[in-house]
Amino acid sequence: xxxxxxxxxxxxxxxxxxxxxxxxxxxxxxxxxxxxxxxxxxxxxxxxxxxxxxxxxxxxxxxxxxxxxxxxxxxxxxxxxxxxxxxxxxxxxxxxxxxxxxxxxxxxxxxxxxxxxxxxxxxxxxxxxxxxxxxxxxxxxxxxxxxxxxxxxxxxxxxxxxxxxxxxxxxxxxxxxx
Amino acid sequence: xxxxxxxxxxxxxxxxxxxxxxxxxxxxxxxxxxxxxxxxxxxxxxxxxxxxxxxxxxxxxxxxxxxxxxxxxxxxxxxxxxxxxxxxxxxxxxxxxxxxxxxxxxxxxxxxxxxxxxxx
Numbered sequence: 001x002x003x004x005x006x007x008x009x010x011x012x013x014x015x016x017x018x019x020x021x022x023x024x025x026x027x028x029x030x031x032x033x034x035x036x037x038x039x040x041x042x043x044x045x046x047x048x049x050x051x052x053x054x055x056x057x058x059x060x061x062x063x064x065x066x067x068x069x070x071x072x073x074x075x076x077x078x079x080x081x082x083x084x085x086x087x088x089x090x091x092x093x094x095x096x097x098x099x100x101x102x103x104x105x106x107x108x109x110x111x112x113x114x115x116x117x118x119x120x121x122x123x124x125x126x127x128x129x130x131x132x133x134x135x136x137x138x139x140x141x142x143x144x145x146x147x148x149x150x151x152x153x154x155x156x157x158x159x160x161x162x163x164x165x166x167x168x169x170x171x172x173x174x175x176x177x178x
Numbered sequence: 179x180x181x182x183x184x185x186x187x188x189x190x191x192x193x194x195x196x197x198x199x200x201x202x203x204x205x206x207x208x209x210x211x212x213x214x215x216x217x218x219x220x221x222x223x224x225x226x227x228x229x230x231x232x233x234x235x236x237x238x239x240x241x242x243x244x245x246x247x248x249x250x251x252x253x254x255x256x257x258x259x260x261x262x263x264x265x266x267x268x269x270x271x272x273x274x275x276x277x278x279x280x281x282x283x284x285x286x287x288x289x290x291x292x293x294x295x296x297x298x
Contacts, residue, residue, distance in 0.1 A: 054190065061197045068201065086201060090286040093194045097283035100190040101261065171263035173285045175292055177278040178271075 014140035015131075021144050022127045025151065029120040036113045043106045050099045057092050064089065112158050119154025123147040180297055181205045181222065185215035185229035185241065186259070191282070195228060195259070198286040199293065212236025216244050219251060226297055227251075231260035231267070239274045246275040255296035259284060 064085060126147050131139045182204050184195045189210070196206040207222055209215035213235040219227060227245060231238035238258050245251040255277040260267075263281045271279050277296050280289065 050190070054193070058193070061201075065197065065200050068203075089201075090198065093198060093286050094283050096190060097194055100188050101283065104188070171281045172283055173288060174263065174281045175278065175288060176268055176280075177292070177295070178276065 011135050011137040011140060014137040014144070015134065018127065018140045018144045018147075021147055022124060025120050025123050025147065029117055029124065032113050032117045032120070036110060036117065039106055039110050039113065043103065043110070046099065046103055046106070050096070050103065053092075053096060053099065057089070057096060060085070061089055111161055115158055115161070116154050119150055119157075123150040123154075126150065179203065179205050180225040181207060182226045182228060182293070183207050183209060183215060183218055183222070183224040185209045185212065185218075185227065185233070185238070187211050187230065187233040191230065195284075195289070198289055202290050202293075204293070212238060212241035212244075215241050219245055220248065223250070224254065226293060227254065227256045228259050228293075229256065231258055231262050231271075239270055239276075242271065242274040242276050257292065257296065259289075 064082070067082075124147075127143065131143065133139055182199055184192050184199070184206055185208075186192045186195070187210050192208045192210070196208060199206050207218055207224070209218045211233040212229070215227070215229060216236065218224075227241075229238040229241050236244075238260060242256050242258070245254070245256060256275065257278045257280060258271050258276050259280045259282060261282045268279045278292060280292065
């Protein structure tokens with residue numbers, strides 16, 4: 001008769017499988033932590049660049065609009081110059097929008113990564129308490145299943161709160177009047 | 179001077195829209211989501227509403243539907259300016275009562291053309 005706590009071969013296999021799942025979840029969580037960090041750094045750099053560009057844009061745009069409102073346009077040396085400056089600013093408008101859209105994309109990716117990390121962390125925490133009877137394969141299988149359920153739930157919820165821009169270059173700038 | 183309400187949760191996007199429209203002589207008021215947009219629209223008389231779709235609190239389609247229920251906004255043009263470009267979303271916009279659908283990032287000259295057209 002076997003002792004209650006000495007694992008049978010199938011229980012050993014189930015325990016190894018559960019350990020492997022923990023290793024996979026922990027490794028994936030570490031990689032996602034790196035990704036989250038890199039996304040955050042990218043966003044800081046982009047925000048700083050966008051902020052500088054916006055400051056420069058604002059300065060030029062405010063002066064142009066103020067000049068137009070006060071009627072100074074007529075007093076300007078050349079109307080052509082006004083149009084040229086406006087044209088440059090219009091082009092800047094298009095590219096500043098792209099900066100903003102990239103920022104929104106990064107926000108959405110960060111949210112996804114954070115959500116998945118949270119679920120992986122939750123799954124890993126399920127492996128912490130000792131199994132009541134390590135000799136029972138079912139208990140290891142039950143643990144693995146709970147971890148997998150948690151990970152699958154994370155995957156299924158990954159897009160829930162992400163509001164990333166969805167347009168592609170093909171449709172950018174398109175107009176439909178109904 | 180025509181007054182245009184620009185609704186977008188991105189401050190940068192609102193600023194871009196406002197600059198382009200103000201440079202063409204329009205007065206622009208801003209709101210940062212659909213709920214605030216609805217509030218602004220009821221307290222200020224607007225000749226045109228330009229709204230984003232994906233926003234917190236109230237999205238663009240809900241704003242369009244809510245505005246269309248107001249007597250003052252039954253016939254006011256409402257444009258969706260969004261990154262969404264699928265046909266199904268555009269169909270929802272049309273069904274909600276939107277006047278048109280523009281996909282970001284917008285071209286300033288095109289935006290002004292559309293605005294002039296719908297305000298005619």
